[in-house]
Amino acid sequence: MGSSSIGKRKKDPTALRSVLFLLPSWILLLIFFIGPILLTFYFSFTNLALTGTQAQNIEFVGFQNFVSMFEDPTFRISVMKTIVFLFLSAIVGQQILGFLLAILMKEKNPTFRRLIGIIVIAGWVTPEIVVAFCWVAFLNDNGTLNMILDAIGLESITWLYTFPMISVCIANIWHGTAFSMMVFQASLDDVPKTIEEAATIDGASRFQVLIRIILPMVKGSIVTNMILVTLQTLGVFTLIFTMTGGGPGTSTQTLPIFMYNQAFVNYQLGYGTAISLVLLVIGIIASLFYIRSMRVKI
Amino acid sequence: MNRFKWERTIPYVILSIIGACFLLPLLWVLFASFDANAQQALTIPEEFTLANFTAILSEPATIRSFVIGLFLSCGQALLVVIVGVIAAYPLSRYTQKYKKPFMYSILFMTSLPITAVMVPVYQLFIFLNLQDSLVGTMLFLTASGLPYGIWMLKNFMDAVPPELEESAWVDGASIWKGVRRVVAPLMIPGICTVAIFTFSMSWGNFFVPYILIQTPDKFPASVTIYQFFGTYGMVEYGKLAAFSIIYTLPAVILYLFSQRFMSQGFSLGGATKG
Numbered sequence: 267m268g269s270s271s272i273g274k275r276k277k278d279p280t281a282l283r284s285v286l287f288l289l290p291s292w293i294l295l296l297i298f299f300i301g302p303i304l305l306t307f308y309f310s311f312t313n314l315a316l317t318g319t320q321a322q323n324i325e326f327v328g329f330q331n332f333v334s335m336f337e338d339p340t341f342r343i344s345v346m347k348t349i350v351f352l353f354l355s356a357i358v359g360q361q362i363l364g365f366l367l368a369i370l371m372k373e374k375n376p377t378f379r380r381l382i383g384i385i386v387i388a389g390w391v392t393p394e395i396v397v398a399f400c401w402v403a404f405l406n407d408n409g410t411l412n413m414i415l416d417a418i419g420l421e422s423i424t425w426l427y428t429f430p431m432i433s434v435c436i437a438n439i440w441h442g443t444a445f446s447m448m449v450f451q452a453s454l455d456d457v458p459k460t461i462e463e464a465a466t467i468d469g470a471s472r473f474q475v476l477i478r479i480i481l482p483m484v485k486g487s488i489v490t491n492m493i494l495v496t497l498q499t500l501g502v503f504t505l506i507f508t509m510t511g512g513g514p515g516t517s518t519q520t521l522p523i524f525m526y527n528q529a530f531v532n533y534q535l536g537y538g539t540a541i542s543l544v545l546l547v548i549g550i551i552a553s554l555f556y557i558r559s560m561r562v563k564i
Numbered sequence: 565m566n567r568f569k570w571e572r573t574i575p576y577v578i579l580s581i582i583g584a585c586f587l588l589p590l591l592w593v594l595f596a597s598f599d600a601n602a603q604q605a606l607t608i609p610e611e612f613t614l615a616n617f618t619a620i621l622s623e624p625a626t627i628r629s630f631v632i633g634l635f636l637s638c639g640q641a642l643l644v645v646i647v648g649v650i651a652a653y654p655l656s657r658y659t660q661k662y663k664k665p666f667m668y669s670i671l672f673m674t675s676l677p678i679t680a681v682m683v684p685v686y687q688l689f690i691f692l693n694l695q696d697s698l699v700g701t702m703l704f705l706t707a708s709g710l711p712y713g714i715w716m717l718k719n720f721m722d723a724v725p726p727e728l729e730e731s732a733w734v735d736g737a738s739i740w741k742g743v744r745r746v747v748a749p750l751m752i753p754g755i756c757t758v759a760i761f762t763f764s765m766s767w768g769n770f771f772v773p774y775i776l777i778q779t780p781d782k783f784p785a786s787v788t789i790y791q792f793f794g795t796y797g798m799v800e801y802g803k804l805a806a807f808s809i810i811y812t813l814p815a816v817i818l819y820l821f822s823q824r825f826m827s828q829g830f831s832l833g834g835a836t837k838g
Binding site: 280281283284287288290291294295297298299301302303305306309314363366367370371374378381382385386387388389391392393394395396399400401403404406407408409410412413440472493494497498500501502503504507508522525529530535538539542545546549550552553554556557560 | 571575576578579580582583586587588589590592593596603604605606647648650651653654655658660666668671672673675676677678679680681682683684685686687688703704706707708710711714739764767768770771775786789790793801804808811812815816819
């Protein structure tokens, strides 16, 4: 390729130029991205506080934050809540619903397909805080859902108090499903029609075609999408914070909310950072799986 | 052929039901924003009014929060594109030993949840005396958007043939001029995709400014809307809905604008590969 021949002809200037061209991005990334990640590792071993003497004199406390974290029953509750939130909203909700939408929309009337697509994507384009607001209104005591239940003769439910976890999961599914739908639409379009037709001629039912032919062919994007959606959902803060504030009690207190409460409400930044480290480590592991699943050529 | 007909109609029925479920929560904001006496439940307004919108738009505090939001998001998008194109150039054109590990680190950083670093970022901002600074917030947002930006821009740049640039050099153009005059114009769809995506992410971001900005006068729209829905206790539904609509509008308009670039961005982003 032309680019490599350029590289060989002027070896030294390109090396210098590369450094110069990459410098601005490196500076920004080092200060504001890699720096904070390294700080997470450091601060989580200190007693750093938001106010008081501990804000000035940071002391190294070893594994104390982690010991108290694993002894803290609310930490264990948060881990459980995070797993439930990830499982219900990311894996069952966005992933399966997204796939279902994509497969059902395949080869349908283009106008109808477009209409449904626009409606689902509207939820994705809507900013998270507006999504929260829409769903708080929709699920409220006098909201639309209870009005509908009333109209068909069912009892009203205080959704955000009785089923807080289900409520935030539904809102997150509403917000995120379009992404999975688009990923699956793109990968389903890549499945050659001739293979499906050949299988149908050989007597395979539509279900068999789906299980035996389509699913194995889009396996790669299912795995990649699963990891991406999990990573996105792991970081969800705004939606839960604005809908329930993590409550009632600790019923929707996922790890980001727990981290926020410890660091900014209880002023224990060191402890808060230890919780971020847990989040970060989960994120790092998932990201490594993501890179592996991509099998990209760089 | 009864069974055949069933098989054809069932997907349409299921899709219509799912569509209706997705539409309902959205309809409420739309209707409430035009309703003089909006309630919590979805009702078709008895009289359509623009009063909610004019009330919101005549409030200087709201306008200010939108201007601040635009400053943060436009600034971030612009910086990500400029710094990203400059960084993408050697990654796309030169062969260097560190290129592979660098690209893998970039890809790795694109997928890390930002939420996880917010506590140390807050501490870093206090240390650098950047707390409550809009420029500082914008720089952090830029850094958090850069990995995605560099990744995408490098892929878009790979699609521009190097020969075009080389002929510009023959005509006496410098490397920098070649990037500006030849490569960048040919990457417009890619640059737009990155800019629009970066803008939308930042426009919708509540957590970062909520942590890093303390003075209410400096809040962008995303934080103001939250304050709004706290202080009014959701009484003035019409105004809240109108605020939400205005706030959502830039994201929707840019999405529609980016549609023709999006599909390209998607396949290059690698999300569909596997």
